[in-house]
Amino acid sequence: MKSWSDRLNPVVRDIPPSGIRKFFDLVCETPGVISLGVGEPDFVTPWHIREACIYSLEKGHTMYTSNCGLPELRRAIAGDLAASYGVRYDPGTEILITVGVSEALDLAMRALLSPGDEVLMPEPSYVSYSPTVLMAGGRPVPIATGLEEGFKLAAARVEAAVTPRTKVLLLCYPNNPTGAVMDRQSLLDIAAVAEAHDLVVISDEIYDKLTYDGKHTCVSALPGMKERTILLNGFSKSYAMTGWRIGYACGNPDFIAAMTKIHQYTILCAPITAQKAALEAVTRGGEGMLRMVQQYNRRRHLVMHAFRDMGLPCFEPRGAFYAFPQISATGLTSEDFAADLLREEKVAVVPGNAFGPSGEGFVRCSYAASTEDLGEAFRRMARFVRRRGVRPRIISGARRYVPEEAVLGRAGQA
Structure with missing residues (x-):
């Protein structure tokens, strides 16, 4: 008799569990x-957005919506x-409301791909993309x-990777896990x-609002790109609405119609309560969102300098809310670094190889955490890397930190 696992779809059976969720479970x-x-x-989530949801429930808005989502x-x-x-x-005809950007991505892939079609994607890449x-x-x-090019994707490398089976190019900028952004000219190329x-x-482009230097370039807004681009976005990151699970896809009517077919047979529609909250966010949530972005911007400078001060090279993240420091100087692999740091100092980070082989030698650290937690985490991390023989950087002169320096502390002195 076959084992039960032999009855599974082999593609699904052989996909490894998410490297992020593995460490999340250990944290719990x-x-x-x-x-x-x-x-x-x-x-x-800001109060006025939560209140819009509560008010919609009080008014009895508990029914299905159109498959495509609330028209408003x-x-x-x-x-x-x-x-x-x-x-x-x-x-x-060109916008579909989905259960998070994750569903939008799945719909786009299932609507476009035939068996064996190739999808190009920059690496390190978000853990869900390849599966x-x-x-x-x-x-x-x-x-x-890589680090040397600021984790940006070069047009020449895209050109070199194209084969007769290539159908899709998948982009994510600002990038998860590196925090890299793309300039307009590079995207035009x-x-x-x-x-x-x-x-x-x-x-x-789920992190489009979290761009710190300059203005985000929307790919579908580039000349000639709207018709061939499926734009994915949502409310989770910019409006602190992760648990609401609400996103959207924009594209030409043929793409959106195909994605809607799959959506209507599997999900039917996104929850109306989350849609009501999203409506409040997109129409009146700008001020609160900007305040959060300002806090992330302060934290990214502190985190970047904290890593550099403890002796770990760190690329400057210009978008999203992740730092991607290089940890090779410790002599540990990414997985060993993350596992040992969790066991010895009770600080959880994600090993870089969870985002593909190009992420080996790095770890991803989210700075979407309170300044108090960041400060304590970096004091613990500095102890950890010093025990691995990494010497802190010698600081000469006074660096002009933002005011929260006193909260974080200088990691090199931890």
């Missing part, structure tokens, strides 16, 4: 841990994208990026490659 089992692992804002929410999203980036979508491609019957093709090879671009 270990008391006293400071977690810098899961990419979740430490802020609570789709109109608000269309207005926000037009105002922010100058790209215009028809809310009736989502595999479960849709496609083949993920990672394109390595990549867009030219996509057009030359007739590629569909899926652009996951």
Whole structure:
């Protein structure tokens, strides 16, 4: 008799569990841990957004919505994208409300891919990307990026990776896990490659509002890119709404119609309460969102300098809320570093190889945590790396830190 596991779809059976969730589970089992692992804002969803949800329940808004989502929410999203980036979508045919960006990504892959189609993606990449491609019957093709080029994707590398089976280019900028952003000219160069090879671009821009230097470039707003781009975005990161599970996809009517077919047979519609909250966020949540972004911006400078002071090179993250320090100087692999740090100092980070082989030698640390937790985490981490023989950097002169320096402390003196 076959084992029960032999009856499973072999693609699903052979996909490893999420490297992020593995450490998240360990955190839940270990008391006293400071977690810098899961990419979740430490802020609570602003009150006026929660209140909009409560009010909708009091009014009895508990029914299904259209498969595509509330018309007023789709109109608000269309207005926000037009105002922010100058790209215009028809809310009736070109926008689909989904259960988080994760569902939007899955729908896009299943709507586009036939067995064996290739999907190009920069690496390190978010842990869901490759499994989502595999479960849709496609083949993920990672394109390595590194510290020396600021983890940016070069058009020449995209060109070199294209084969006759390539159908999709998947982008995520600002990037998870590195915090890298792409400048407009680099994206224009990549867009030219996509057009030359007739590629569909899926652009996951969930961190678009969390851009600290300059303005975010929306891929679908580039000349000639709207028709061949599926834009993914949502409310989890910018508005501290992770648990609400609400996202959206924008694209040409053919793409959105195909994604809606899958959505209507599997999910039917996103919860109306979450949609009501999202409507409040997109229409009146800008001020609160900007206050959160300002806090993240202060923290990113502190975190970057804390790593450098303890002797670990750290790329400057220009978007999202992650730092991606290089830990090779400790002599540990990414997984050993994360496991030993959790066991010895009760600080949780995610090993870089969870985001693909290009992430080996790095760890991902979320700075979407309180300054108090960040301060204590870096004091513990500094002790840990010093025991591995890493010498703290000698600081000469006074660095002009932002005011929270006193909270975080200088990691080199921990």
